[in-house]
Structures are given as C-alpha cells and as structure tokens.
Amino acid sequence: MVEPATDTVAATRVVPLLKDELDIVIPTIRNLDFLEMWRPFFEPYHLIIVQDGDPSKVIKVPEGFDYELYNRNDINRILGPKASCISFKDSACRCFGYMVSKKKYIFTIDDDCFTDLICCVIWVCLILDLFVFSVLINLQVNSVNVACFFCKACQWDSFNKIVAKDPSGKAINALEQHIKNILSPSTPFFFNTLYDPYRDGADFVRGYPFSLREGVPTAVSHGLWLNIPDYDAPTQLVKPLERNTRYVDAVLTIPKGTLFPMCGMNLCFDRDLIGPAMYFGLMGDGQPIGRYDDMWAGWCTKVICDHLGLGVKTGLPYIYHSKASNPFVNLKKEYKGIFWQEEIIPFFQAATLPKDCTSVQKCYIELSKQVKEKLGKVDPYFDKLADAMVTWIEAWDELNPSGSSAKVSNGKA
Numbered sequence: 001m002v003e004p005a006t007d008t009v010a011a012t013r014v015v016p017l018l019k020d021e022l023d024i025v026i027p028t029i030r031n032l033d034f035l036e037m038w039r040p041f042f043e044p045y046h047l048i049i050v051q052d053g054d055p056s057k058v059i060k061v062p063e064g065f066d067y068e069l070y071n072r073n074d075i076n077r078i079l080g081p082k083a084s085c086i087s088f089k090d091s092a093c094r095c096f097g098y099m100v101s102k103k104k105y106i107f108t109i110d111d112d113c114f115t116d117l118i119c120c121v122i123w124v125c126l127i128l129d130l131f132v133f134s135v136l137i138n139l140q141v142n143s144v145n146v147a148c149f150f151c152k153a154c155q156w157d158s159f160n161k162i163v164a165k166d167p168s169g170k171a172i173n174a175l176e177q178h179i180k181n182i183l184s185p186s187t188p189f190f191f192n193t194l195y196d197p198y199r200d201g202a203d204f205v206r207g208y209p210f211s212l213r214e215g216v217p218t219a220v221s222h223g224l225w226l227n228i229p230d231y232d233a234p235t236q237l238v239k240p241l242e243r244n245t246r247y248v249d250a251v252l253t254i255p256k257g258t259l260f261p262m263c264g265m266n267l268c269f270d271r272d273l274i275g276p277a278m279y280f281g282l283m284g285d286g287q288p289i290g291r292y293d294d295m296w297a298g299w300c301t302k303v304i305c306d307h308l309g310l311g312v313k314t315g316l317p318y319i320y321h322s323k324a325s326n327p328f329v330n331l332k333k334e335y336k337g338i339f340w341q342e343e344i345i346p347f348f349q350a351a352t353l354p355k356d357c358t359s360v361q362k363c364y365i366e367l368s369k370q371v372k373e374k375l376g377k378v379d380p381y382f383d384k385l386a387d388a389m390v391t392w393i394e395a396w397d398e399l400n401p402s403g404s405s406a407k408v409s410n411g412k413a
C-alpha cells in the first residue's frame with residue numbers, strides 16, 4: 001500500500017538539477033500553502049504563478065520562494081487583444097506561464113497539495129465538520145454540499161493531495177524524476193520491453209535495433225497520480241471510492257503514432273523543443289467546454305512530436321492526488337468534450353503534417369488550419385479555437401522573439 005509522505009521536512013535535500021533552467025508553473029484559484037509541503041524540492045527554483053479568477057484577490061505565497069505572479073489584469077496588459085487566447089476560470093490559464101517563462105524547461109503542478117501545518121487546521125475543521133454532518137444526518141437533511149463548513153482550505157477530499165512516497169517510504173522528488181526523464185532520450189520508433197533503457201539498471205533488450213539505440217530528444221515527461229487517478233467526471237461518479245495504490249516503477253516512451261490523454265497536473269516539458277504546442281486551448285468562462293485544456297495540448301503536442309521526431313515519456317514520477325474538484329461540476333464542464341472527443345481523437349489520429357513544417361510554430365499553424373477545416377464542421381467552437389491557436393502562436397513569438405533559451409542537449413540522465 002503506497003501512502004502519502006507526511007514528513008517532507010525530513011526529506012533529503014537534493015542538489016537542485018537544472019536550477020537556472022527550469023520554471024515551475026502553477027495555475028491557482030486558491031492559496032499556495034501547499035508549497036510548504038514541496039519546500040525542500042521547489043525552493044531552489046523560480047515559480048511562475050498564474051492567478052485565475054478575481055484579480056483583486058490577494059494570493060499569499062509562503063516566505064522564501066522566488067516567484068513572479070500574474071493575474072488577469074497582467075495578462076490583459078501584457079498581451080493586449082491577444083489575451084483573448086488565454087482562458088479564464090479554467091486551469092488552461094496556466095499556459096500563459098509557459099509563454100512568459102524564459103527558461104528551457106517547465107514543470108507544472110496543481111495547487112491543491114497541503115502542508116503539515118495546513119493539515120492541523122484541516123483536522124480541526126474535519127472534526128467540526130463531522131459534528132455538523134452528524135447533526136444534519138440526525139435531522140434527516142440528506143443533501144449536503146461536500147465541502148468544509150468552516151474554511152476554504154480543507155475542501156474535504158483535497159487535504160490528502162500531498163507529496164507521495166515510493167514503496168520504500170521515501171518522499172518522491174517528482175521534479176528530480178521528471179528531469180531524469182527529460183534529460184535522457186526517448187525511443188518512439190521501437191518498443192523496449194524493459195521500458196526506459198536509459199534508466200539505471202536497464203538497457204536495450206536483445207533484438208532491439210542498434211541503429212535506434214541513440215533514441216531521440218525527449219520533449220515531454222508526463223507523471224502519474226497515486227490515490228485519485230485523473231478520471232473524467234462520469235468515471236469518478238460511478239467509482240467514487242476507487243483509489244490508485246499501485247506504484248509502477250516504470251517510465252515508458254509513448255510509441256510514434258499513438259495518442260494519449262495528457263494530464264496537466266504533474267507535467268514537465270522542454271520549452272525550446274515543444275513549448276509553442278503546449279497551448280491549453282479556449283476553456284472555461286465564455287466557452288462551451290472546460291477541463292479539456294490538457295487533453296487538447298496533449299493531442300496537438302503528440303502529433304507534432306511524432307512529426308518532428310521528438311519523444312514523449314509517461315510513468316514516474318507519481319504525485320499524491322486527491323481531487324479537489326467536484327465531479328458534478330466537472331460533468332457540466334466536460335460533457336461536450338466527452339462526446340466531441342470521439343471525433344477529435346480520430347481527427348488527430350489521421351492528421352499529417354507536410355515536410356516543410358520544420359518548426360513547432362509551423363506545425364501548429366498547419367494544425368490550426370486542419371482544425372478549422374475538419375473540426376469546424378463538428379461545432380463552431382472549433383473555428384474559434386483554431387483562430388485562438390493562431391493568436392497563441394503570434395503572442396508566443398512576440399514574447400519570445402529569439403525563439404529559444406539556452407541549449408542543453410539530452411544525454412544519459
């Protein structure tokens with residue numbers, strides 16, 4: 001049984017890899033106390049916080065972290081009319097952080113991971129909440145909101161989303177594992193049955209073509225979740241008690257030609273290699289769909305990685321996830337996506353990019369044209385999304401005129 005680590009203060013302080021080459025991007029509608037839990041791992045890095053919702057709300061960042069924070073007013077000021085491509089009231093807003101970063105690597109994580117200190121507050125609230133619930137049950141009030149009656153911090157199922165432990169009981173340094181994944185090559189053209197051959201203690205198995213053993217540069221490292229898996233609302237509703245306790249010590253390259261559902265909760269990527277494809281779409285406020293932000297980015301990214309000969313890995317690291325969001329609310333946001341995805345995925349599976357698309361930007365603009373042409377028939381929303389994809393690239397190029405940051409090539413991690 002894999003449990004969350006509660007003593008991260010005692011976690012080994014590791015040498016911060018890529019300290020000056022990696023930004024941590026956090027979208028937030030809450031407070032950032034969860035950072036206490038990650039302090040030993042995140043403090044050496046620069047944080048880019050994208051504050052969603054009401055810009056007048058003050059977001060408290062724990063002492064000692066090096067950060068820049070952007071709210072909606074900042075986004076509007078920086079991007080002007082192009083700010084229309086950045087979503088509001090959806091975690092999709094996080095991609096603004098990718099655009100303003102000046103680093104080669106991005107790690108992005110959600111804000112609902114709590115600290116030991118916060119857990120004390122939560123336990124007090126929990127006891128009080130249980131008391132209120134028992135009174136309500138005695139009064140036969142059977143429809144109660146599953147949220148804390150006393151404070152916003154402890155939204156019941158959120159307080160367990162904390163740093164995970166591996167089966168040996170050691171707190172997982174998610175960022176370190178992502179860096180290892182991304183600094184070693186990928187093998188999208190031929191599957192290695194011992195998984196990532198570049199990990200310590202592994203290699204290419206017998207019969208693996210020698211011509212492919214050099215691998216290709218890794219653009220994306222997709223991490224997983226213990227406890228609550230990244231399920232859609234219907235799955236979550238029919239399996240409310242399902243928890244993932246299975247820790248699989250594996251990192252795999254997703255083969256060329258295979259799409260996957262990319263989750264933005266625990267994700268690292270090389271901004272120079274694939275940054276402009278990491279657009280999280282038009283979601284949330286004013287849009288017919290929400291919570292498909294990371295899926296959209298994942299489909300576009302994988303098609304472009306396949307075309308440009310870049311790798312995408314999935315597997316380790318795990319984080320401990322306890323969904324803060326309400327499945328009924330999520331269902332409302334997701335429902336169009338749930339039936340649209342049956343058309344969107346075949347579209348991406350069939351998408352091909354011409355040879356002259358030699359940069360991510362060119363690939364992305366070409367994809368936007370195909371989205372307009374093919375998915376525009378599904379719903380007018382896709383016309384709007386295709387336009388927003390173009391605006392995103394224009395804004396990206398405006399903010400990143402030199403194209404890329406310092407070069408660090410892949411090698412043995």
Ligand SMILES: O=c1ccn([C@@H]2O[C@H](COP(=O)(O)OP(=O)(O)O[C@H]3O[C@@H](CO)[C@H](O)[C@H]3O)[C@@H](O)[C@H]2O)c(=O)[nH]1
Binds near residue numbers: 092109294
């Ligand atoms: O309007 C919003 C809502 C949320 N955020 C911030 O985004 C992340 C994720 O939000 P949340 O924790 O509420 O959602 P989960 O269901 O646990 O997470 C998944 O939702 C996926 C789809 O969007 C995503 O990949 C997963 O992360 C938090 O940091 C919120 O504060 C926001 O900025 N605006």
